[in-house]
Amino acid sequence: MSSIATSVTRAEGFHAPGPGDFNLPPIGPDKTFEFLGQEMYLGVTKPMLQLVLVAGIVFVFFWAASRKRAMVPSRLQYVGEQGYGFVRNSMGRDIIGSKDFLPYVPYLFALFFFILINNLLASVPFFQFPTFSRAGLVYALALISWLVYIGVGIKKHGFLSWLNLMCVPSGVSKAMYPLLIPLEFMSNILVRPVTLALRLFCNMFAGHMLLILFALGGEYLIVEMSAAYAPVGIIAWLLFIIISFLEILIQFLQAYVFVLLNAMYIQGSLADEH
Template sequence: MSSVATSVTRAEGFKPPSPGDFNLPPIGPDKTFEWLGETHYLGVTKPMIQLVLVAGIVFIFFWAASRKRAMVPSRLQYVGEQGYGFVRNSMGRDIIGSQDFLKYTPYLFALFFFILINNFLGSIPFFQFPTFSRSGLVYSLALMSWIIYNAVGIKKHGFGGYMKLMCVPSGVSPVMYPLLVPLEFMSNILVRPVTLALRLFANMFAGHMLLILFALGGQYLIFEMAGAYSVVGVVAWLLFILISFLELLIQFLQAYVFVLLNAMYIQGSLADEH
């Protein structure tokens, strides 16, 4: 067999990563069901455990940081205060406004660090799986956010007043209402939680998929294809390292954007005009 044919045969043995790689099996009894042509698992999975673990980490860390407050803060207290101040000022006060932001700061604060650490798990050895690369988990967060900012608006303006605020743009002729009101309703009431979730999910999913591709592809080229392909494999591994650092930035930015949009939606619900 020629060398070209041998290389083609070896290349056919490489199994590229797929969305199925994110459907992790449960820890414990293995129960499955078929849906949309794919096998899905029932039971406690790794992402579920990560959610509970991160919730515990966030609570314990900031409880420990605030337990012994002092005028001259310890390093732990300093880190906790800086983290709280970052969310309080840049996403609470500056977006929602100085009059109303304090009551929503605890939610924004907990949400930010919960998402951030779950995102970082995709880059931490042993875990190496971003929790929110599973869409169902992200939609749950988006649903909670949707309930909160709509409840805030209804509480302040009443149901009718809130729907008017969200669906009827000010300064527009009533002649345009039949066209604009359905669009505003779709955009502000129905589509917001979907786009909020998709932005976080898609970035975590795509970034992790890219890392898997470069890591496994480089390994296959070096150890299975050999020869000149090894050089390409080394390049793939170098790209894997560079993308890993870029992914850390993206993981932070996606947590920031998710919480920033939550603050903007709350501010819009509290505003007197749309």
């Protein structure tokens, strides 16, 4: 009976990870204030620094790769060209179309590598935090994509014509317009930035949560619990390693999907028919 009580007591000592683990404290001095009953703070946090760092890394790397271009490329130039060609061809030309894609390649290119490197920081020692597991950062990125999507269509078609293309489906009886037009408006204009952001945010958040759970849970079972729990703790650590490799694939795929959807939205906004 006493051994059961001891096990229960030890189990109660483990604090499971939750959303609070993603609210990192500010670095340096901060100023707190209350907003809607919640304590908020103004200050620089780790995700903010990672955003600035990644922007610098992407700029410096591709600047260095293109600075001394040659017919026979160096290794750095070759890597830079392959990265540019991947975005240009698979997400620019193949999705938007060979006629219209070139003006949007710089945006898609910068967006892809900015998201990719930020995602990969979750698997890099010392950083080990996915920047876009913070919803506010993802929605800011989705807002930029939404403004580009709308701006592209308005620039080509004009506001009213673009709105008509987005909201009025062709080949449908006018009697269905009262039902379909609000749905098309919601789907094509209002919901897209939300779903775009949620997809990236939820994958980064959930993946990092799993890693925290298996890492800390395995440590607790091995160190704090009795020896009988050690095999379970070792299994938890093995799952942590497996999921870490799976996360690298997911980090790449989420960057790819985010930019691919951006290209699809741009293509749809440029199209003459909906």
